[in-house]
Amino acid sequence: MQGNGSNNFNFMKPNKIIRSKRKTLSLTINENAELVIRAPLKLPIKKIQDFINEKENWINRKKRLIENQIKDITNNKNKLLYLGSLFPIKIKQNTSKELIFTGDEFIANSIEPTSLSLLIKAWYKNKFREIALPRVAYYVQQHKLTINQVRIKNQKTMWGSCSSKNNINLNYLLIMAPIEVIDYVIVHELAHTIHRNHSFDFWSSVESIMPDYKEHKQWLKANGYKLRKV
Numbered sequence: 001m002q003g004n005g006s007n008n009f010n011f012m013k014p015n016k017i018i019r020s021k022r023k024t025l026s027l028t029i030n031e032n033a034e035l036v037i038r039a040p041l042k043l044p045i046k047k048i049q050d051f052i053n054e055k056e057n058w059i060n061r062k063k064r065l066i067e068n069q070i071k072d073i074t075n076n077k078n079k080l081l082y083l084g085s086l087f088p089i090k091i092k093q094n095t096s097k098e099l100i101f102t103g104d105e106f107i108a109n110s111i112e113p114t115s116l117s118l119l120i121k122a123w124y125k126n127k128f129r130e131i132a133l134p135r136v137a138y139y140v141q142q143h144k145l146t147i148n149q150v151r152i153k154n155q156k157t158m159w160g161s162c163s164s165k166n167n168i169n170l171n172y173l174l175i176m177a178p179i180e181v182i183d184y185v186i187v188h189e190l191a192h193t194i195h196r197n198h199s200f201d202f203w204s205s206v207e208s209i210m211p212d213y214k215e216h217k218q219w220l221k222a223n224g225y226k227l228r229k230v
């Protein structure tokens with residue numbers, strides 16, 4: 001799949017072309033590092049190839065990034081991420097509790113991958129609730145904000161959201177991130193109770209509550225992929 005812009009006979013091929021009633025051409029690298037093209041129904045293949053050739057450097061860069069992320073996740077398959085650190089997970093079938101965290105390692109009593117994954121999810125979700133809810137309450141009180149409900153969910157694409165009725169949703173996979181990053185997402189969503197957009201005033205509010213928020217926002221951008229696989 002290595003393309004070469006200077007040679008017309010040796011071009012990069014997409015892994016998938018999805019044709020639909022759209023008007024524009026789009027190109028993405030999916031989580032398996034595959035090149036996916038979305039194209040209008042009748043657009044000639046030549047046009048698609050020209051577009052790919054034009055974006056070849058970007059495609060290669062993005063593919064390498066995702067490939068490295070896949071490698072990183074595979075290398076750490078037997079470890080669990082918790083509050084920004086990796087801990088080994090060991091299986092001991094006679095333990096009474098299904099999943100425990102000793103402070104140094106996780107011990108699970110199941111070797112069956114599906115039930116192990118369910119155990120981990122449940123543990124993460126409970127732990128996130130335990131850690132995040134008091135922090136939401138703290139910021140609400142400290143900055144005299146008004147919120148309605150806080151819901152802990154697994155939102156596939158979002159770390160958090162704030163509805164027009166000030167219901168705050170938080171993604172429990174954030175339990176894998178450092179505590180400051182969890183705080184940043186909480187502060188971000190709470191600031192939406194004041195500003196419904198991402199305007200300059202919104203970011204000023206975030207900064208007034210959390211002066212070093214940029215560092216944590218950046219962490220999430222660079223490491224967010226690590227928080228998705230359970």
Ligand SMILES: [Zn+2]
Nearest residue numbers: 188192197198
């Ligand atoms: Zn936002």
